[in-house]
Amino acid sequence: MSAIEGTEPAAALGGGAGRAPGVSGEGRAARLRRALRHRSLMIGVVIVTVIVLLVLLAPVIASQDPIKQDAASTFLPPSGAHLFGTDSFGRDLFSRTLHGGLYTIGASLAIVLIGGFVGTLLGVVAGYFGGAVGFAVMRVVDLMLAFPGILLALAVAAIMGPGLDNGVIAVAIVLVPVYVRVVEGATVQVRNLPYVDAAANLGARPWQIVWRHILPNVRAPIVVLTTTWIGIAALWIAALGFLGLGVQPPTPEWGAILNDGQRYITIGWWMTVFPGIFLALFGVGVNLIGDGLRDELDPALT
Amino acid sequence: MTAYLLRRLAGLIVLVFGITVLIFLMIRLIPGDPATAILGQSASDPAVVERLRGQLGLNQPLFVQYVTWVKGVLTWDFGYSYNQQRAVSGLIAENIGPTIQLTVAALGLTVLFGLLFGVVTGLKRGSPLDTGIMGSALAAMSVPSFWLGSMLLVIFAVKLPIFDVVGGTGLRGLVLPALTLALGGVGFLARFVRSSVVDTARQKYVTTARAKGLSRRSVVLGHIVRNSLLPVLTVIGLQLGNLLAGTVIVETVFSRPGIGRLLVDAILKKDYLTVQAVVLLIAVVYAVVNAVVDISYPLLDPRVAAR
Numbered sequence: 342m343s344a345i346e347g348t349e350p351a352a353a354l355g356g357g358a359g360r361a362p363g364v365s366g367e368g369r370a371a372r373l374r375r376a377l378r379h380r381s382l383m384i385g386v387v388i389v390t391v392i393v394l395l396v397l398l399a400p401v402i403a404s405q406d407p408i409k410q411d412a413a414s415t416f417l418p419p420s421g422a423h424l425f426g427t428d429s430f431g432r433d434l435f436s437r438t439l440h441g442g443l444y445t446i447g448a449s450l451a452i453v454l455i456g457g458f459v460g461t462l463l464g465v466v467a468g469y470f471g472g473a474v475g476f477a478v479m480r481v482v483d484l485m486l487a488f489p490g491i492l493l494a495l496a497v498a499a500i501m502g503p504g505l506d507n508g509v510i511a512v513a514i515v516l517v518p519v520y521v522r523v524v525e526g527a528t529v530q531v532r533n534l535p536y537v538d539a540a541a542n543l544g545a546r547p548w549q550i551v552w553r554h555i556l557p558n559v560r561a562p563i564v565v566l567t568t569t570w571i572g573i574a575a576l577w578i579a580a581l582g583f584l585g586l587g588v589q590p591p592t593p594e595w596g597a598i599l600n601d602g603q604r605y606i607t608i609g610w611w612m613t614v615f616p617g618i619f620l621a622l623f624g625v626g627v628n629l630i631g632d633g634l635r636d637e638l639d640p641a642l643t
Numbered sequence: 644m645t646a647y648l649l650r651r652l653a654g655l656i657v658l659v660f661g662i663t664v665l666i667f668l669m670i671r672l673i674p675g676d677p678a679t680a681i682l683g684q685s686a687s688d689p690a691v692v693e694r695l696r697g698q699l700g701l702n703q704p705l706f707v708q709y710v711t712w713v714k715g716v717l718t719w720d721f722g723y724s725y726n727q728q729r730a731v732s733g734l735i736a737e738n739i740g741p742t743i744q745l746t747v748a749a750l751g752l753t754v755l756f757g758l759l760f761g762v763v764t765g766l767k768r769g770s771p772l773d774t775g776i777m778g779s780a781l782a783a784m785s786v787p788s789f790w791l792g793s794m795l796l797v798i799f800a801v802k803l804p805i806f807d808v809v810g811g812t813g814l815r816g817l818v819l820p821a822l823t824l825a826l827g828g829v830g831f832l833a834r835f836v837r838s839s840v841v842d843t844a845r846q847k848y849v850t851t852a853r854a855k856g857l858s859r860r861s862v863v864l865g866h867i868v869r870n871s872l873l874p875v876l877t878v879i880g881l882q883l884g885n886l887l888a889g890t891v892i893v894e895t896v897f898s899r900p901g902i903g904r905l906l907v908d909a910i911l912k913k914d915y916l917t918v919q920a921v922v923l924l925i926a927v928v929y930a931v932v933n934a935v936v937d938i939s940y941p942l943l944d945p946r947v948a949a950r
Contacts, residue, residue, distance in 0.1 A: 487926065488926050489926075491891065492888040495910060496666075499669075499915070500669060500672050579787060599789065625786070
């Protein structure tokens with residue numbers, strides 16, 4: 342996988358002591374050139390960009406109302422008028438699929454933002470400040486990681502009830518301990534390096550040290566983790582939608598559309614095939630990017 | 644060795660205790676009165692609500708409530724599903740068989756193909772075969788199982804009527820669900836095994852083995868593959884948990900009976916005691932399996948036992 346191993350791993354851990362997070366302009370350009378040569382990374386970027394563009398341009402490309410029912414045109418197979426066919430309510434599936442992406446992808450971004458922020462915060466607290474709070478945080482994290490992730494998400498969704506917002510919170514909660522574990526580990530590794538001591542001795546405040554010296558060094562694992570989890574979060578929120586626990590009808594979301602498709606699987610294959618291809622391709626694209634970033638930023642993780 | 648065993652066992656006990664506390668609190672976190680929530684539609688009768696409040700000990704301290712609940716669980720009593728009008732333990736007993744069947748079949752497929760693809764690609768690194776299999780592995784991991792299951796149904800049950808859309812519990816009904824459940828795990832395991840094989844092949848003892856003139860077969864099987872499989876064991880343990888959790892989705896797609904589908908139905912019907920019991924069951928099995936994997940580690944690797 343990591344065909345291009347090289348300069349970065351040392352710099353990622355402490356080597357970049359005095360430098361600003363972005364390193365120098367030249368270094369960044371070199372890194373960018375290298376990333377452009379990484380084939381799976383580029384394929385991933387292309388796939389994700391195309392899907393995101395299609396989804397964002399949905400109001401322009403798919404002009405038909407995604408929730409407007411038409412009793413006269415139910416279960417129509419794909420045709421010129423309905424590119425992806427229509428569903429049990431006569432709604433245009435092309436339109437539903439493109440508009441639905443906004444919910445699935447938007448929800449997955451919200452999940453990693455919420456889960457990533459809370460998890461990183463707790464991870465830094467546990468890793469840098471430690472103490473009784475850190476100990477307590479890590480034990481709760483251990484406990485949460487003892488559950489299979491999707492099971493924990495389902496349990497939380499069961500308590501909070503169905504709905505997109507609740508689904509986002511449920512998956513974000515599962516994500517928190519994953520971030521805490523990774524960020525805590527990376528923080529502990531840099532906490533005792535001489536330059537951090539030096540900063541403390543020069544009178545830097547704890548949060549300044551965290552912001553300027555700890556976070557830049559845990560950035561690589563966070564970026565890799567976030568990318569990977571955008572994909573997983575999209576699959577999980579769609580899974581909740583598929584099970585009827587996520588987005589509620591008639592809102593189009595990829596998982597919820599696939600739930601409709603499953604119900605009428607013997608009548609119309611198109612209701613299953615098209616939205617699923619979008620979801621699957623998004624998952625593949627994001628994972629390719631994650632793989633590529635891992636090779637580029639943090640070979641030690643592979 | 645004994646000390647290691649005891650330490651692991653103690654760790655497992657603490658973990659299972661933590662799991663039970665968390666799952667116990669789950670019901671208490673439901674907005675509103677737990678008894679009313681558990682009863683659902685049956686809550687219209689105040690006398691019934693009061694009786695359940697007494698049974699759950701809701702007027703007593705949380706700690707006492709927990710002990711009451713655990714005592715029940717230890718005697719395989721998970722309460723009464725008011726929604727289904729049956730004891731939860733009966734629902735579980737009825738549904739656990741097909742789930743075990745499905746999980747074991749999927750685990751078998753995962754291990755078989757995961758190891759096979761991982762070892763082959765690890766040994767043939769950089770070959771077209773490697774690129775092809777690893778690309779497919781990534782795709783297999785990224786494709787949601789519920790879509791994969793639906794696609795298999797479209798192709799092999801609707802378009803080509805080889806299997807039935809609503810699968811029975813026989814062997815024929817097991818093929819598509821087991822494949823669906825296993826595929827993501829195969830991809831994950833193959834990638835993991837591959838990197839482990841590649842790592843091991845770089846070790847100095849492999850060079851030594853080659854240098855002293857051992858046959859390629861002996862180096863590959865005795866030195867590379869054997870040593871690269873140790874870390875894989877842990878991953879297989881983790882996979883079992885994912886497979887168990889994955890049954891939730893796969894059983895729903897294929898309309899198969901099982902505790903996964905029981906869980907989804909229970910969540911949708913707000914049948915909280917059933918939800919609690921199934922989540923507890925899966926979580927404890929997951930914890931125990933991982934502890935067993937941990938414990939079996941030193942039996943296979945004397946270096947760990949020595950530590």
